[in-house]
Structures are given as structure tokens and as C-alpha cells.
Amino acid sequence: MIAGWINKFADAVLGPFFGGTVEIASPWWLLLIPLAIALFIWRRRRRGSSMRYSNVNLIRSGKKSAKAALYIGLAWLELIALLSLSVAASRPRSGSIQEVAYAEGVDIILSLDISGSMQALDFKPKNRIEAAKQVAAEFIQARADNPSSNDR
Template structure:
């Protein structure tokens, strides 16, 4: 008896729940549009019955009293309507699909190290270097598939904002939150930033591990020499790409008290950036405007693209039988009720 309940009766009753019906996928969902037609059929029958000749029976006023049992004559119609409705549901073929995805090929693990020091406010990239870098980095992230990407920020110190992850929406939000001054200690600690990148990637299971450093200055803070940090990263199997942001020379930097543009002298330590990339078997890129920055990320994207093949296996289970059982059971019940006192012989 218990086996009968679990294998047959329980699924029959569970199929009547709204949550169960809402959880189905339907092989022929348009057939469900026929459900409102069922009550219309009974309404049409009633309208046609009005046009048939009737046998008039006269009763003396007050001799016939209403009784609740008079409503029982609608029971056969209700049973028939439910049988038709369950039949329509069965024809629509409710299903559930179990999907299993197998991934062939392992993605790349990437960590972006973004400079948020005060010099990133310079306006040779619009509206400033940091905002331009954020826009292009976010576009780069949206173009990856299957790769885990992390985020490190640095100024006078370096912090890991996000470990390598495939949650690209979260990464996009974190990139959008980057701002000038979010690292209290000012300066440019390139060596420290590379150390944090190495810590994040050295135990990574990725087929390839890549660090991308975006900075606009020379190393002025931190206790780790950038070249030493790059060599350490290479020893752990990391590949390093360095991107030098902005132009050398006089560039705009905000406005003075009278609203006039201010200019400052700036210089990128290109030699060190090249040495870092060479030590990490990567490449150095110079981005003096946003178009060049976009080109840099496009080239890195091409160099480090990984082919990820997804194989989907679907196993579909049909549940129409349970609703067909309801339809047949209620149909047989309707036929049985037709031979009882509940049926009005004069109407039939």
C-alpha cells in the first residue's frame, strides 16, 4: 500500500498543486488556451436549450420550496468539465527537463591590477585616466567566456578587491565602484601590487594565469622592487602584461580657483614597465588615449582567448499520464452519475 501511494497516488495529488503546475515546461503550451473554452461549451449548451420547446408544468404558488439538494444537479456537469480540463492539460504535455553541462577546456585565470593613485585624475584621457581605464576594463570583462577574473587596486598600498571569479556581473559592479582615494596611502606601489596579484594566482588551477597591470606612473611606494616582484610572479608561472596610461609631459589636471585649466608635468617609467612585462613573458603596451587603450585590451583579449566548449545533456520527463488518469477517471465518474437521480432526464 505504501509503495502504491508513493508511486501513483502521491504524484496524482501533487500534480494538482499550483507550484507543481507552474514548474512545468509545456511541449504544446498553446493548447492551454483551450481551457477557457470548457465553461463556454456548457454556456452554449444552456443557450441552445433555451430555444428547444419545453413542457410547461404549473405549480400553485407557495407549494414548491427551494432546497440545497437542487444544486446537486450541477455535479455531473462539473465532473465533465473537470474531465475535459484535465484532458487538455494532458494534451499540452507537461514536462520537466534535467540539464547537465559538461565543459571541455579550462579557462584562463586573470587578475587586473588597477592604479587608483591621485595621478589617475589627470585629464589626458576623458574624463580622467581612471574612468577611461574602468570603461575599457569592463568591456574586456564582458567579452570573456569561462575565464576567472579577479581585481586588485593599488596606490601607496595594494588590496585585493575580488578573487578570480566567473561572476562577471559582480566583477562589473566592483570595477564601477573604483574611485580615486579609495586606498588611503598615496603613491604608486607597483611592486606591492604585483605581489598581491601573485598571491591570488599562484595556487590557481587555471590552464594559464595572467596578471594585467594598469598604471600611469613610476614606483614610488611599497617595500617590494617591481622587477623582483615580476621575477617572483614568473617563478609561479604567471604571465604579466603591463599597460602604461597617459601621455608624458604637460597634461590637464582639474581647474584652479578662477576656473582656469591647470596643468602638471607627468612621466611614466616606461623602462620599468617594459622590464616587468619581459620578466613575466608578457608584453608592454602604451595607451595615450582611450582608443589606444581599447586597442590594447583587444590585443590582450586575442592573445589570451581560451576556447571553452560546453556540451549540454537534456533528460526530459513527461507528466501528462497523471492528468490523463484524472481525465479518464472523471469521465467514468460522469458516465456513472448519468445513471443516477442527479441527472435531469427532461434536460437530456
């Protein structure tokens, strides 16, 4: 039930971005996301002051050392890594639905003789090849309305 809800939510939220449907193969891994965030918050709150200041002016300046900034940056990177692993483990897939349609049709091949005898003026004012081209064009036009036609 929850897995179906997670798939519907992922499809509704992420589907428009990926141009198709989004399916989560193992949605239970996504439950680690709130757990990772809770762990991050808990670790940030439980840690007390790590340094004692002998000079009160250092506290008033509000400047943090590079080591403290690095510690905070690493904590955020750890959270991002846990979130990314959780999403990757859930195996999201996107794609569009494709259906194979089977239809029957008729293959028709038209061939014209272009030898010198086709230049004869049997069909005045046209020669044989021009008359054959006209008949072929009319035939193709008549087939365009046929639903089983694949003529282009």
C-alpha cells in the first residue's frame, strides 16, 4: 500500500521533469530519507561545545575557524551522500510507455520502364512515360484514403 503510494507520488512529482513515467523499483529505501535527516539533526544538537575559550573577545567576534567550517561542510556532505544512496538504492526508473501495434497491410511496388520506347507519342500530346507517371500518381492518390495504406 505504501509502496504504491510512493510510486504514484514519484510519478506525479518527477514524471513531468523526465518526460514520461517514473517508477520506483524498491520504494522502501526511500524511508531512509527522513531517518537520515533525523540523524543529521540529532548529531548537530547533541554535540556540545567542543572548545573552551580563554578569551571572551573570540566569542564576541562570531568568526568561526576554518576547522569548524570544514566540520559543518563535511556534515552536510555526509547528509547529501546518505540521501543520494537512499535514492539510488530505491532504483528509480523513467521512461515512456511503448505499445507495439500489429496491423496488416498490402505492399505495392510500382515500377516504370524508362527505355527509349517510352518516348513514343502514343498518348497525344504526351509520350508513354508521362502517361504512365500520371496513371501512377492517380493510383497513389486513390490509395491515400485506404486505412491500411502506408503510402507516404
